[in-house]
Amino acid sequence: MLRSLVIRDMLIIDRLDLDFRPGLNVLTGETGAGKSILLDCLGFVMGWRGRAELVRPGAPQGEVTAVFDLPEGHAARAVLAEAGLETGDELILRRVNAADGRKTAWVNDRRTSGEVLRALSDTLVELHGQHDDRGLLNPRGHRQLLDAFAGVDLAPARRAWRARAAARKALAEAETQLAEMQTEEDFLRHAVDELDRLDPKAGEDAALDQRRRMMQAGQRIREDIARAAQALGTEGAEGLMSDAARWLDGAAEKAEGRLDEPIAALGRAITELGEAAQGVGTCLEALSFDPREMEAVEERLFAIRGLARKHAVLADDLGSLADELRSRLAALDGGAENIRALAEAADAASTNYDMVAAAIGAERRTAAKALDAAVSAELVPLKMDRAHFVTDLSEGEEGPEGRDQVAFTVATNPGAPPGPLNRIASGGELSRFLLALKVVLARGGEAVTMIFDEIDRGVGGATADAVGRRLARLAQSAQILVVTHSPQVAARGAHHWRVEKRIGAELTTSIVTPLAPDARVDELARMLSGENVTDAAREAARALLAG
Structure with missing residues (x-):
């Protein structure tokens, strides 16, 4: 869980200290107030590629610190151990960007590389949005997501893959050894005869x-x-x-x-x-x-x-x-006989792998139908009942997890062929597809912090309310951060921050304020009615908060 985010001299942020909590955390504010800057700063400390110029004009350097809680068994612990870094119940990431562009990173006060930060980020944070190429939009992870949904046991496939590889290696080595020995056969026979006689x-x-x-x-x-x-x-x-x-x-x-x-x-x-x-x-x-x-x-x-x-x-x-x-x-x-035996063993190992891979493939196809049905059910309240979600399975490259290639595809119009999520769906449709997928694929007690960047873009009314309800459901078992312009979504948050831009005589800064209940009513009213907040808007805001 992301516990805190401390930002110094980054873009239009002077000094900012944010303390996040479990559940659904919402960030709201007018367009251009700096909500996206917060994600840029979080991405910076996680080692993600982003803006080239991040340091606030006039400052010698910018700095971001993120503190995470690490429960026992968290995947980040393995990354830390592999990098030779100490592990504990708290993980502190700090990264500095000098004005000349140099970047320096620390993990628990130990210097580290951006590569280690990115490896840690894969275990700590999921970013979902129309520009996300690290999560659900990345086809390389779709098979893993389908397997997790189905509870596929990959251990037999991995054992069969290793056994086949070992059998093929033994056969190849024996063939090479036999070929080498055949080149020295005359020498061997003469030498053995000479030694036997003496x-x-x-x-x-x-x-x-x-x-x-x-x-x-x-x-x-x-x-x-x-x-x-x-x-x-x-x-x-x-x-x-x-x-x-x-x-x-x-x-x-x-x-x-x-x-x-x-x-x-x-x-x-x-x-x-x-x-x-x-x-x-x-x-x-x-x-x-x-x-x-x-x-x-x-x-x-x-x-x-x-x-x-x-x-x-x-x-x-x-x-x-x-x-x-x-x-x-x-x-x-005896080489020919040995080669024949090893070839039979390699064939048997290949046959076994084929059987295991086929069984896993059948299990995946069954799970794909169940996943398609579950996502389709989630799309109905999101006003996408005419869309068609299809988990496409095709034969891919063989490996320790089988030979199936998995891709999540959609068709937004009846009769249209399905295609990749990020090529077929528009911005608003894509956001809703991603939310439906995440709701279906989410596992209880997830250790990652999920960030939804304006995932309610282009929707309102009952659809926005459906989005908010699903985010709240996800947040019951995981920490969720949502950047939103929708009052229906913001009303579902357990914790609410407002992002504002303040323009001074010589300096423009962005600030983030945690909202008390009354201030939260005013913020939702602003989101409902605009700059002029009316009593009717406040009543509507209270109604949203009441659920």
Whole structure:
């Protein structure tokens, strides 16, 4: 809800503070008093495109501030969050227009852009009038309005649209991948065959390298180790020590114990010598190899390393590379079958989308007939019973909300073909069409402020009274601002302001005054009788106010 509008130095407004209220707010005044300026100023702070020169002559800058109440869940909160702006129960929009044309905007005291202001305005205000291209006259919003009227559930269509898009994307990606793999089929088959024949294992490179180095070292040291083994053996130290032990054992009995310790030491030495000879023999056995084995080890080691260089991977990664290439080759071999399955899935998703879109289309066509009947019923008291309102449905571009294109059309004369609202209806007729539409489409508890700019243009009497009654009905569940010249409409307002132009010696200004009950009677009387207000006009005004 728009709570207040503060204007400084804009056009012929010097200083103006307006506090609006829920319900039907009416603004009246003579032609040229400045009613349209108020809407220009509101449009300026909302970021709408309007007059180029807005600053009051002689002032360095003009400024407009609008304060809105934001209930929980209001759509403006999402816009603020997306723009990185703080949200609360109050929204303050302020915009300054310098004399040189520069414009600066703030939202809750944070600098922002005109784009953010316009996004907020779409959630805060609806302007209805013959020059309105943002609301009911904009065909781009007609489908959304019809869906809201019918309560169409668009979730199934959105799911079907996403599923179809995903299925088509998967098919396209698979076809592209298959085409790319087909260009490297020869490489894949040769590489997999080469890797399968070699069959490298993780860690094999290091093991082969260690075995190769051992064999190379064995060639150099085996001869010395063999000589050492011979020197330690029975023909060398072991034989001599054994002979010595035998000789000493034979002489020990006659040596009266003097040989016991040497014989024991010799026994220990013989044991140690045996262990040394055994170790040397084990080493000599390990260093024994067939020259053909070394050739085979080197050949496999070089093959593994050559293949790793060829594929620019580590030797230990050749196994995982082989798995990857086999997988790609399997995908290539099974590509046609996979493409066929994905194509079937895409066809099924398209069929499902077609069914959902057709069901929503049928629901919309049924709702369109109900909407046409409801609008036609509203047109009768507005003295447009000969007019024909038609919700036109045609096939449009496919999307997540179906493929229906919706346009509200009218025929003001019997037998004439219907056409777009803003091309067929005259100014007064258009205003009444818009009001009838809004009454039918309005939802209870709307969070937007609706502004009707002289929507009663060209009507009077009973028709103007019907307009006023419908505006009052709308205002029971929403805030309505009406700029009007009709006393029948003004009398239905819950709150009434008079706009006046005051001409001074050097300055012409526009002022807005809230009207007390007596002043309101005088204003309605002026609207009924003109400049000279009579007692009869005041009585007629009181009668209008009494309902």
